Every structure is written in structure tokens, then in C-alpha cells.
Amino acid sequence: MTSRRRKRPTLSSKERIILELLIAARGMYGLELVAASNGRLKRGTVYVTLGRMEDKGYIRSQLESAAADAGGLPRRIYEATPLGRRVLDAFSELARLLPEFAR
Amino acid sequence: MTAPGTRLQRLASRICSTKTMTRLIDPVIADLQFEYGEARRQKRTWRCRWLRLAGYIAFWQVCVFHLAGTAASAPIEWLGRDVRVVGRVLATSVLAASLVTALFVLPPLLQLSRYTGGRLVLPADASQLIALMLSLIPQALGIGLAIGLPCGVLIGLRGRMAGPRACAAVAGLVLAGALATWFTVNTLMPAGNQAFRERVWRQIGGQQIGAGATLNRGPNELSLSELSARIDAMRRAGARADSAVLLRSFYMRWVVSAAPLVLGLFAMFLCSQVKSSRTSLAIGLAVIAGYVALYVVISPAHYWPGADSFTPLANALVPNVALVLLAILLRLRSRHRPPDIDAGVPRSG
Numbered sequence: 001m002t003s004r005r006r007k008r009p010t011l012s013s014k015e016r017i018i019l020e021l022l023i024a025a026r027g028m029y030g031l032e033l034v035a036a037s038n039g040r041l042k043r044g045t046v047y048v049t050l051g052r053m054e055d056k057g058y059i060r061s062q063l064e065s066a067a068a069d070a071g072g073l074p075r076r077i078y079e080a081t082p083l084g085r086r087v088l089d090a091f092s093e094l095a096r097l098l099p100e101f102a103r
Numbered sequence: 104m105t106a107p108g109t110r111l112q113r114l115a116s117r118i119c120s121t122k123t124m125t126r127l128i129d130p131v132i133a134d135l136q137f138e139y140g141e142a143r144r145q146k147r148t149w150r151c152r153w154l155r156l157a158g159y160i161a162f163w164q165v166c167v168f169h170l171a172g173t174a175a176s177a178p179i180e181w182l183g184r185d186v187r188v189v190g191r192v193l194a195t196s197v198l199a200a201s202l203v204t205a206l207f208v209l210p211p212l213l214q215l216s217r218y219t220g221g222r223l224v225l226p227a228d229a230s231q232l233i234a235l236m237l238s239l240i241p242q243a244l245g246i247g248l249a250i251g252l253p254c255g256v257l258i259g260l261r262g263r264m265a266g267p268r269a270c271a272a273v274a275g276l277v278l279a280g281a282l283a284t285w286f287t288v289n290t291l292m293p294a295g296n297q298a299f300r301e302r303v304w305r306q307i308g309g310q311q312i313g314a315g316a317t318l319n320r321g322p323n324e325l326s327l328s329e330l331s332a333r334i335d336a337m338r339r340a341g342a343r344a345d346s347a348v349l350l351r352s353f354y355m356r357w358v359v360s361a362a363p364l365v366l367g368l369f370a371m372f373l374c375s376q377v378k379s380s381r382t383s384l385a386i387g388l389a390v391i392a393g394y395v396a397l398y399v400v401i402s403p404a405h406y407w408p409g410a411d412s413f414t415p416l417a418n419a420l421v422p423n424v425a426l427v428l429l430a431i432l433l434r435l436r437s438r439h440r441p442p443d444i445d446a447g448v449p450r451s452g
Contacts, residue, residue, distance in 0.1 A: 012426075016293050016448040029130075029134060029137075030130050030131070030134050031134040031138060041166075043157060043160075043161040043164070044160065044163075044164025044165060044168070045164065045168060047126075047127050047130050047131055047165050048127065048165060048168040048169060050126075050130070051127050051169075052364065054126060061294075070432075072133065072136035072137060072140055073106075073112070073129055073132055073133035073136055074133060075130070075133040075134060075137055076129065076130040077132060080296045
């Protein structure tokens with residue numbers, strides 16, 4: 001068999017928080033996510049999680065159109081993809097049906 | 104004045120890939136610069152300082168998490184389809200080494216559970232039992248790694264056509280096993296043996312042994328450097344016969360340390376040469392058993408007086424050199440075989 005087996009979608013608790021926030025706000029910056037999470041996301045780990053979620057195809061990102069401040073790098077804005085929305089819906093449904101596994 | 108994080112970003116761009124820069128480093132620095140700029144516009148000096156510090160900490164955290172993630176996934180990506188073969192070898196090696204270690208821990212414990220000097224030493228309370236077991240594990244672990252690791256390689260690779268990357272990974276594994284054995288045999292074992300002896304000595308002697316009394320260390324309770332110093336002292340004192348016993352013990356430590364590497368490489372090349380899994384397993388286990396039996400016979404305990412006719416160095420070196428030569432021969436023969444089409448797939452037999 002030469003074709004690679006397709007990976008099952010996974011969603012960690014941090015990824016779930018990010019998806020919920022992104023769907024509610026329709027696009028946020030990394031630090032905005034940290035601020036909106038009420039301490040559930042940390043500054044040092046949010047970017048690694050966002051990068052992993054981009055690899056999985058749950059979110060996409062683009063650079064902001066113009067630098068907010070002269071001399072600064074343009075910020076990266078993140079938004080959920082249709083796949084990310086479907087995965088969140090599926091996991092939310094699973095958590096509703098099997099609450100003992102969602103803790 | 105440059106924006107905060109500019110130097111860090113430049114430094115990272117020299118080391119990290121474009122993807123890492125785009126996905127991880129640039130967003131951290133961009134958010135830091137944005138927040139810092141906002142605070143600066145509001146002339147909040149302390150907040151500026153705090154944001155700069157928090158941003159730098161976040162930058163290094165991202166680097167550490169990214170490196171940890173890359174380090175964990177890189178070997179798996181590098182091994183590709185061979186990852187299952189290497190995983191199997193690792194699992195069987197750990198299992199075999201654990202089993203052999205347990206087998207060597209049990210006899211002294213069982214022996215202690217009988218009456219010693221008219222008094223029951225064991226079963227003691229749980230803490231005493233754990234302390235005794237912990238002091239016995241180092242001497243058993245050295246032998247467990249020396250025998251278990253090659254057995255694990257043999258069982259794990261049995262019937263598998265391992266690719267070159269799997270072979271490199273297994274070679275790395277047996278080398279790491281040899282280094283771990285060396286550390287165990289020369290550092291942990293002497294300390295563990297001495298702790299075990301003193302514990303049993305105090306348990307048997309009871310109140311008669313004073314608080315400050317110590318038990319002299321025997322050859323198995325000395326580190327390599329201490330053993331070497333004692334051999335030199337004996338030679339200077341003219342006790343050559345006694346020094347020969349210690350010299351055999353000295354070389355035996357090296358033999359035990361080298362065993363995972365020598366036997367492990369032999370097992371690996373044997374599996375690459377012999378097609379039938381049963382045959383390779385039978386030959387490999389026979390060679391490992393023979394190797395162990397040989398060193399038990401010529402061990403410093405003098406099971407075979409004829410061993411004295413060879414120098415301790417020859418006793419230690421000759422069987423190992425012979426096995427290394429045999430492994431090289433197997434390796435050369437396997438290189439002349441036609442290339443395997445499906446690396447990592449099971450073979451029949």
C-alpha cells in the first residue's frame with residue numbers, strides 16, 4: 001500500500017479555545033487571543049499552537065494590510081477555516097453526547 | 104532607536120527556516136512591537152518596560168517549545184517507514200533488559216528472606232525492602248542492559264528487513280545502551296553494592312555495630328579509578344597474584360560495558376544476513392548465551408582455573424574482538440546481497 005493513511009482530526013483544549021474565540025470574533029491577533037482567553041492561553045505558547053493549527057488546516061492567517069506603527073513588523077491576523085468550524089462543531093457535539101470524555 | 108525585538112528577529116532569521124519565521128517568530132515580534140508602540144504613545148514607561156520583558160520571555164518560550172517539538176518529531180520524520188521497526192526494537196530491548204534486571208534482583212532478595220544467622224532478615228518493613236531493592240538494582244541493571252539489549256535487538260529485528268536509517272538508529276541505540284551500562288557498572292553499581300552490604304551488615308549485626316563503623320569496600324564496591332589505584336598499590340607491594348584477581352574484575356567491567364554494543368551490532372548484522380527469522384533468532388540467542396557462559400566461566404570467581412593461563416586483558420579482549428570480526432564479516436556479506444525492495448516489511452519464516 002503506497003498511499004498514506006489519513007490522520008484523524010484532533011482538537012486539544014487550547015485549540016478548542018482558540019477556535020471558539022476566532023469564530024466569535026472573526027479574526028484576531030495572537031495577543032488579542034491571549035487577552036480574550038482570560039488567562040487560559042499564554043503568551044509563550046499561543047503562537048506554537050496557532051502554527052500547529054495552521055498545519056492542521058483549522059485556521060489561516062494573513063498579514064495586516066498596513067503596519068500599525070512605523071518601523072514595526074506587520075501583525076498576523078488569524079481566522080478559522082471551514083474545516084476548523086466543522087471540527088469544532090463535531091467535537092462540541094461529541095462533548096455533548098459523551099460528557100464524561102470531554103472533561 | 105530600533106523597535107524592541109528587532110535584533111532577536113534578525114538573529115532568529117539566520118537560524119530558523121522561512122516557515123518558522125513566518126509562523127512563529129515574526130508574529131511574536133510584531134505583537135511585541137505593536138503593544139510596545141501603543142504603550143509608548145500613551146507615555147506609560149513602566150508598562151513599556153514590562154511589555155518588553157514579557158515579549159522577550161515569550162520569544163524564548165516560543166523558541167524552546169518549537170525546538171522541543173522539532174526535536175521530538177525529527178527522528179520520526181527521518182526514519183519514515185522504518186519508525187515501526189525501530190519502535191519495536193526499542194520496546195523489546197526495554198522489556199528484555201527489564202526482565203533480566205528483575206531476574207538478577209530476585210535471587211539476592213530471596214536468599215535474604217531465609218534465616219540468616221538464626222534471625223529472619225526479610226521480610227522487613229516496606230521501606231527497608233524498597234531500600235534493599237534500590238541498592239540491588241544497579242548491579243542487576245548493568246547485566247540487564249548487557250544481555251537484554253542485544254536480545255531485544257534480535258527479537259525486534261527478527262524477520263524484518265531494516266533499511267539503512269533503521270540500522271543507524273539501532274546502532275545509536277546500542278551505543279547509548281553501552282554508555283548507560285558503563286555509567287551503571289562504574290558509578291551506580293559500586294555505590295549500590297556498598298549500600299546493600301552495609302544495610303544487611305547492620306541488620307544482622309544489630310546493636311553490636313557502632314554508629315560510626317564502616318564496612319571495607321571489596322572489588323565490586325570500587326569505581327574503576329579506585330580499582331586501578333588499588334591494583335597499582337598491590338603491584339608495588341609485590342602482591343601480583345592478588346592484583347591479577349582485581350585486574351580481571353577491572354577488565355570485566357569493560358566487557359560488561361561493551362557487551363550491548365558488541366552483541367547488539369552482531370545481532371543487527373545477523374538479522375540483515377539471515378533471511379529466516381527463526382534461524383536468526385536461534386543463532387543470535389545461542390551466541391549471546393555462549394558469550395555470557397564464557398565470561399561466567401572465566402570470571403574473577405575462578406570457575407575455570409584454565410582461565411589463569413591467559414592474561415586478564417586477553418580474556419577480556421579476545422572473545423569481543425572475535426565477535427566484532429564476525430559482525431563485520433556479516434555486514435560485508437549483507438552488502439553483497441541484492442537490495443531489498445520493501446524495507447521494513449515483515450519476512451516469512
